[in-house]
Amino acid sequence: xxxxxxLWGGRFKGEPDPVFAEFNNSFRFDRRLFEADVLAxxxxxxxxxGAGVLNAEEGSQIRSALDSIxxxxxxxxxxxxxxxxxxxxxxxxxxxxxLTGDLGRRLHTGRSRNDQVATDFRLWLRTAIDNLDGTLRDxxxxxxxxxxxxxxxxxxGYTHLQRAQPLLLAHWCLAYFEMLARDRERLTEVRRRVxxxxxxxxxxxxxxxxxxxxxxxxxxxxxxVSRNSLDAVSDRDxxxxxxxxxxxxLVHLSRLAEDIIIYATTEFGFFELSDAIATGSSLMPxxxxxxxxxxxxxxxxxxxxxxxxLLTALKGLPLAYNKDMQxxxxxxxxxxxxxSSCLSVTATVLRNIIVNKDRALAAASVGYMNATELAxxxxxxxxxxxxxxxIVGKVVMRAIEREKELExxxxxxxxxxxxxxxxxVYEALSLERTLDSKSQIGGTAHEVVDAAxxxxxxxx
Numbered sequence: 214x215x216x217x218x219x220l221w222g223g224r225f226k227g228e229p230d231p232v233f234a235e236f237n238n239s240f241r242f243d244r245r246l247f248e249a250d251v252l253a254x255x256x257x258x259x260x261x262x263g264a265g266v267l268n269a270e271e272g273s274q275i276r277s278a279l280d281s282i283x284x285x286x287x288x289x290x291x292x293x294x295x296x297x298x299x300x301x302x303x304x305x306x307x308x309x310x311x312l313t314g315d316l317g318r319r320l321h322t323g324r325s326r327n328d329q330v331a332t333d334f335r336l337w338l339r340t341a342i343d344n345l346d347g348t349l350r351d352x353x354x355x356x357x358x359x360x361x362x363x364x365x366x367x368x369x370g371y372t373h374l375q376r377a378q379p380l381l382l383a384h385w386c387l388a389y390f391e392m393l394a395r396d397r398e399r400l401t402e403v404r405r406r407v408x409x410x411x412x413x414x415x416x417x418x419x420x421x422x423x424x425x426x427x428x429x430x431x432x433x434x435x436x437x438v439s440r441n442s443l444d445a446v447s448d449r450d451x452x453x454x455x456x457x458x459x460x461x462x463l464v465h466l467s468r469l470a471e472d473i474i475i476y477a478t479t480e481f482g483f484f485e486l487s488d489a490i491a492t493g494s495s496l497m498p499x500x501x502x503x504x505x506x507x508x509x510x511x512x513x514x515x516x517x518x519x520x521x522x523l524l525t526a527l528k529g530l531p532l533a534y535n536k537d538m539q540x541x542x543x544x545x546x547x548x549x550x551x552x553s554s555c556l557s558v559t560a561t562v563l564r565n566i567i568v569n570k571d572r573a574l575a576a577a578s579v580g581y582m583n584a585t586e587l588a589x590x591x592x593x594x595x596x597x598x599x600x601x602x603x604i605v606g607k608v609v610m611r612a613i614e615r616e617k618e619l620e621x622x623x624x625x626x627x628x629x630x631x632x633x634x635x636x637x638v639y640e641a642l643s644l645e646r647t648l649d650s651k652s653q654i655g656g657t658a659h660e661v662v663d664a665a666x667x668x669x670x671x672x673x
Contacts, residue, residue, distance in 0.1 A: 242543050243301045244293055249336035250305050251283040253329065253412060256432040258320055260413075264423045266322050275320055278312040279305075301333070302326050323424060325416035327446040327534040332412040334542065336433065338455060341549045342404045346397055348556045349462070350673060353393050355560040357669055360386035367644065368476075368483055368573045369582060370657075376580035379647055382568065384657040385472075387665050392465040394672065399458040407451045410435035414442035417533035447533040449523065449541045456520040459548040463513035466555050470506035473562065477503050483573045487565040490558075505562050509555045516551050519544040581609050583619055583642045586650065590641040594633040604630050 255276050262272040282305060285292050298304035309317035360383035370380040410433060413419070413426040419442040426438045439445035476483040486503055494500035526540045584605050591601035608630050612619055615626075620642040627634045640646055652658040655665075 239300045239539050239542070240296060240298045240304060242546060243330075243539075244304070245546060246301045246330070246333040246337050246542075247286050247293070247305070248283065249333040249340075250301050250329070251279050251286070253332045253336060253433060254305060254309075254320060255279050255283075256429055257324060257412060259432060260424045260426075260429045261320070261322060261422075263425050263428065264323075266422060267319065271316055271319070274313055274316060275309070278309055278317065281312065282308045300326075300330075302329055323415060323420040323422035324412070325414075325446070327416050328411045328414040328442075331414075331446055331448070332410065332433075334545075335407050335409070335411065335435075335451070338407050338451070338545065339404060341545075342400050342407065342455070345549065345553060345556075346400055348553050349393050349397050349400075352556045352560045352563075353390050353669075353673060355563040356386045356390045356393070357666065357673070359563045359566065360390075360666060363568050363570070366568055366570050366573055367577045367648065369577045369580065376576070376582055378582050378585060379577040379644060380657045381648065381659065381662050382573070383666060384662050387662065387669060389465065389469050390669055392468075393462070396458065396462045396465065399461065400455075403451065403454045403458050405436070406454065408434075408436045410438045411445035411448075414439060414445040417443055417446055443533045447530065447535075447538070449527055449538060452541050452545050453520070453523055453527070455545060456516070456523055456548050459516050459552045460513075460520050462552050463509075463516045463555065466559055467510045467513040469559065470510040473506050473566070474503045474510070477566075481572075481576070482569055483576070485567040485569065486562070487567060490562045490565045505558055509559060512551050512555055516548045519548040519551075578644055579618060581612065581619055583644070583647045584609055586641055586647050587619060587638070589650070590638055591631060591633060594631075596631070596633065 258267065258272050258275045258279070261267045262269060267275070293304070296304055298307060306317065306321065309320065311317075363382045366382040367379050368382050368385060369376045370378045370385075410426065410430040412429055412433075413424045430436075430438050439448075473484060473486075475481055477486055486501065486505070490503075490505040491501045492504045494502065523541055523544045526537050530537055587608065588598065588601040588605045591604060592598050596604070608619065608622070608627065611626065611630075612622055615622070620639055624634070624636060624638070627638060641650075649658045649660075652661055654661065656662075
């Protein structure tokens with residue numbers, strides 16, 4: 214079969230306009246579905262045998278040819294070059310007909326490109342999700358390795374980008390670890406809904422051939438078969454869900470990137486990026502720019518755009534299949550590629566950060582970040598928290614006026630605000646005490662973070 218001969222040409226006399234033909238062509242991107250298309254075709258061939266459409270010899274001949282096509286496609290990228298195929302399905306069928314003659318044309322019996330592409334897409338996405346889960350796991354491992362290498366480093370914690378309370382750097386790492394853990398959970402949930410077989414739904418109304426769809430699902434490792442043929446060929450909400458999960462991954466990576474960028478500035482100086490993950494300026498020789506993290510932060514918008522593009526493409530479509538849905542694959546492919554590369558780069562960055570422990574400790578030791586500890590101290594003495602909060606606010610004002618930290622105020626100065634303050638207040642205000650008082654599950658105390666770290670390692 215010539216590739217220039219369309220799968221749908223019988224009803225047409227004239228040739229399509231070349232500009233439209235190129236516009237309509239999807240092989241330049243849906244060739245990524247090649248392996249899925251061949252594997253699904255092998256399984257469908259077996260289903261046609263079971264339905265009595267093909268005999269055993271015919272089925273064996275088709276499957277052998279498909280195996281050969283798959284082997285060539287896997288081994289030689291040039292196999293796809295210079296093809297005039299309209300899409301990946303046309304390409305595979307053309308190769309099959311070259312090897313088997315008219316027998317190859319029978320494989321499409323009872324099958325539409327509508328249920329074929331829906332099946333291919335789900336097969337591809339299922340594998341993509343599995344790959345992405347592994348890449349997420351690698352990023353989590355890098356976070357834990359970074360945390361372990363800097364187990365005792367203390368940094369300021371921030372709200373509103375204002376110093377708030379001191380934290381262990383490992384606690385900061387574990388926060389992002391938890392975000393990526395939820396991302397993996399979301400992908401697992403998406404995969405469950407992806408793993409439903411559309412094949413056997415034909416164009417929209419179902420097939421009239423006795424195809425054993427349950428057996429077909431088993432052959433292709435699907436968990437279930439679609440329950441409605443209209444929905445099966447026109448549904449792409451699994452793609453939207455995947456793009457939503459990808460968007461949240463990029464939200465988390467973008468926030469991590471922002472933190473790293475800020476902490477690597479001269480003004481903060483907690484991190485220095487090694488030469489392996491930074492670039493310079495074409496004009497200013499002194500510059501060391503965090504381009505790696507800036508690109509991750511920037512690419513988040515690209516993935517958000519993929520999500521919006523697919524949502525917009527689907528929002529007004531009547532049942533069942535419409536060519537608008539060809540737009541699903543480029544959005545999903547792009548998001549997968551982008552998220553995969555961003556995760557890999559982030560893991561590389563985490564392996565190439567130098568931490569300035571002294572600079573971070575100095576920053577965590579100033580800025581009245583133990584003010585809450587003083588309020589809690591007063592609460593333990595019997596003062597209602599709201600009153601304690603008011604008292605400490607006044608103490609902070611006094612300390613600002615005298616250019617001192619809270620623990621630098623004398624006991625007499627502190628007692629001006631409450632006679633309940635005694636000499637033990639200085640222990641309560643110490644940096645170590647401030648950290649280790651946060652000893653409940655999820656806190657930043659050393660022992661809690663150590664336990665959380667071990668749990669995270671076991672999780673991986």
